[in-house]
Amino acid sequence: MSDTPDLVEFSVTDRLAAEALVVDVDGFEGPLDLLLNMARTQKVDLRKISILQLARQYLGFVEKAKTLRIELAADYLVMAAWLAFLKSRLLLPPDPTEEGPSGEDLAAHLAFQLERLQAMRDVAARLMGRDQLGRDFFARGLPEQVEQVRQVKYTATLLDLMQGYARIRTRDEFRPFVLDRDRVFTMEQALERIRGLIGFAGAWTDIQSYLPDGWFEDPVRWRSATAATFAASLELVKEGKAELKQSGTFEPIMMRRKERRDD
Amino acid sequence: MTETPEAAPVEDRAPRDSLFEAPPIAEQERMVEAILFASAVPVTVKELNDRMPHGCDAAEALVYLRKRYDGRGVQVVRVGDAWAIRTAPDLGFLMQRETVETRKLSRAAVETLAIIAYHQPVTRAEIEEIRGVSVSRGTVDQLLEMEWIRFGRRRMTPGRPVTFVVTQGFLDHFGLESARDLPGLADLRAAGLLESRPSPLGVPQAGEGDVDAEEGPEEGQSELFED
């Protein structure tokens, strides 16, 4: 993958060769890789490489690619721009008022990067050249199963302990919800009762009087019977069999049988 | 290295580079050793000879190798008409690995432990009264075995029942200086540790068919504590 991109005039064959070269750029792993390959053409120790020459070489290469209207990936162009900047820095006398790294600093770092990349490639090759397990040396072909003997150890946290204790000590505060059927008067029962009685009462009657006997003493039973009777009275009104009236808030609710028109 | 007079000249002629001279027997022994080690199945003498350089005598090398492993931690053993390297039978116990599996203590055990910790010294009957179910022997045994509880003094009441107290091991495990450091109910409630849902354990009657009760309390107690 050597390249001498200083051709100016292109014959057809040159052009084809050059294109092949540029297509090959895809084979490079980025601008640094390309630079490293170009640096090798200088045929000197990487430590003594001329960065200026390398920059010229790279820029020439990019220039040629442009002439051939070959699109280079963005990072190749970024590197070109940076090398052009570096080249100008290296050629111009240093401006003492300017801040930041000098052209020499930048060039030295690039040289360091190239040398380091080369070094990594060298050791990678040495690494892969070593004897390898399963290729040059081998592990036991028939490993013996190590039998697992399980021993169970029980544990608990302080939190478990406290929650456990809390659970016991507060058990009496909670009781599963069970409906106390003997203290509940259902709406069905109330309906049945009212239906049986309402026939006799043509006049307005307090619905309290429909409450079953013996449900007045216990407040829980009284509440349940009242609610059921009220709900049953509404049901009867809905059915058109009764009328309700109340003279004011918290006044007694009065009910009477509703005469049907056709009756 | 073998000291047979035949082996010496072979050595001189750099046997491993030669296609026609067999390597010295010590080298052959190394080869057999490596092949038997790496092979997933026992290897026959024929196979060994096929794999080793021309002129080798695997059978002879095996004799030396067997002797070399005599009394070692592994042995060269014959398996049918093939050979393999195996662990010495007396070291089979090394092929076990003990693993300790940690499991959560059962709810019954946690509750029993909690009652002992909060009420110590406490008798079994008292634990049952507080938990509302009888305490199985297994639960108490487990806690005793874990050395989280131990027997305390006998209570000076009729029947002189034994009591349970928590151990230093218990305090160490739960990072407590003493059992008095256990947070009180009010603390638990403040910390939101009290469950807000009703306990599925129903009526607080000891000894009536609870999951934890394999036996009646009286029975269990007498069995455990009679002496």
Next chain:
Amino acid sequence: MTETPEAAPVEDRAPRDSLFEAPPIAEQERMVEAILFASAVPVTVKELNDRMPHGCDAAEALVYLRKRYDGRGVQVVRVGDAWAIRTAPDLGFLMQRETVETRKLSRAAVETLAIIAYHQPVTRAEIEEIRGVSVSRGTVDQLLEMEWIRFGRRRMTPGRPVTFVVTQGFLDHFGLESARDLPGLADLRAAGLLESRPSPLGVPQAGEGDVDAEEGPEEGQSELFED
């Protein structure tokens, strides 16, 4: 067997059954031998000690065992903080049958692996800086999957990037006792090529539309390593 006068009565009391007396060192050596032979993967000294009877010193037994296998067809090799028995590399030619086809690593993967091995712990950004291209997710995934690299500690720099280090499996595969034995490591260090030199401002960095990069480095990194 030890010949010290203290050892004699111990012998009488069947030392292997004793919980408190360690077996003689020759016996310990046999045990280490058996355990290492039985395992295809390296075994740590700690695990050896865990599996051997109480009071054994696997590290000492290993010294003897290693010497015993010097020059043999199989060898006792060190892999990080663990030990294994492996066939001698010069006998690899006998083992075609055992050879396992390994997936060929791409050039990018080999380079990335080398950079991780020589620069560990190293961040993805540092790998990219050295290679001059962004590192694709596939490359790192492949090395992780082969268990040759693993995540190391996060770097205490802004963004807390994860680092990569090589594994015991890597050392085992390449026959390295430790990462310090990597070939050429001392030369690289002497040449200052392992230093992380901050790049002067303006040097183009990797990760802008490269063949190796299916995605921008930022994006890839966050996807891979965010937790």
